[in-house]
Amino acid sequence: DSGVTQTPKHLITATGQRVTLRCSPRSGDLSVYWYQQSLDQGLQFLIQYYNGEERAKGNILERFSAQQFPDLHSELNLSSLELGDSALYFCASSRGGTSPGGGYTFGSGTRLTVV
């Protein structure tokens, strides 16, 4: 157990739908990062939140949004889902906001299948 909790582990939904993925960071970590992993794109950074504020943005589609709550858990919202959104979505956390200096701790991921 890495200490980063992601729910749900698996999600199957239809095209056009909206889903919410949840992440609880490791105790004491203030930053949460969201990644998407697919066979053709590899591991792509989506967005980072640090202590409730957006810190960095990567290849995140406009249909996707995220937030970090006061208790530091984070949610990634995916809307108007397309078949191509099927992927593993990872959450990672770190203590600081820049250059973690020890690596990120990853959750076990949410496997999203859009049918």
Add this chain to the structure above:
Amino acid sequence: SQELEQSPQSLIVQEGKNLTINCTSSKTLYGLYWYKQKYGEGLIFLMMLQKGGEEKSHEKITAKLDEKKQQSSLHITASQPSHAGIYLCGADKAGGSYIPTFGRGTSLIVHP
């Protein structure tokens, strides 16, 4: 953003053999991470290299950072089936641009 190229893409070795995985950056490396991923699971942090010439070991896995070549190598000695998985290199700083990026990964299979 920083591009990280890993080679080879996949590797199949016999148990007991040594192997090397390379990670080359398109931009100056200020620090580099190595992670291991079991198929379909999360990433496990192996080690982080921050200085040119730095070398670190974790059990039978050794990684080295060559800043001049903008490259890192990961070496496994006397491979075991437990080493199987996907190895990814990652970096989070490239000339002031802070976007954490990862290579595409190297898939390792170790035959007993």
